[in-house]
Amino acid sequence: MPTLRLGRAAFAVALLCATHAEPQSPYGIGRVATPAEIAGWNIDIGRDGSNLPAGSGSVSHGSEVYDQQCAACHGQRGEGGIGDRLVGGQGTLATPKPVRTVGSYWPYAPTLFDYIRRAMPQNAPQSLSNDDVYAVSAYILNLNGLLPADATLDAKTLAAIKMPNRNMFVGDPRPDVKNPACMTGC
DSSP: OHHHHHHHHHHHHHHHHHHTOOOOOTTSOOOOOOHHHHHHHOOOOOTTOTTOOSOEEEHHHHHHHHHHHTHHHHOTTSOOSSSOOOSOOTTOTTSSSOOOOTTTTOSBTHHHHHHHHHHOSTTSTTOSOHHHHHHHHHHHHHHTTSSOTTOEEEHHHHHHOBOTTGGGOOOOOOTTOOOGGGSSOO
């Protein structure tokens, strides 16, 4: 009889513990991300400059960072190499051999900051400081004739740059594609 009581007590304790367990995914692995973890990955920049971080960078500082971190792949002056060409190509998009660069093809300047911060340099993505990313962005925009040599970029000035190809992109007209941000006046 004491064994039966001990067995019932153990069962009751196990049942009580089971009711206080944290919910799990259907596969029994993982957990809900914390707000700090989500914030660490929430680094995307809107085409209008929304979510650009604090900081600034000059064309001259960008030249230095570019020489150290970018030139080996993209060429000394953005002409391309192992990596894509970044400079030139204006006026070529409607030709049989379009040259798609930051200055000829990209429609929004803040997306340059976003891409550099996320993916460059290729061997160490996300290793540049925000000031360095602003500076490299300034330098590349300067090489494309879109920013004077004495300019300094920050969130406000970067968002204000009007790229040459800005109005050449069109929304996707397929009826199965819903893009509420671009349904009118895109």
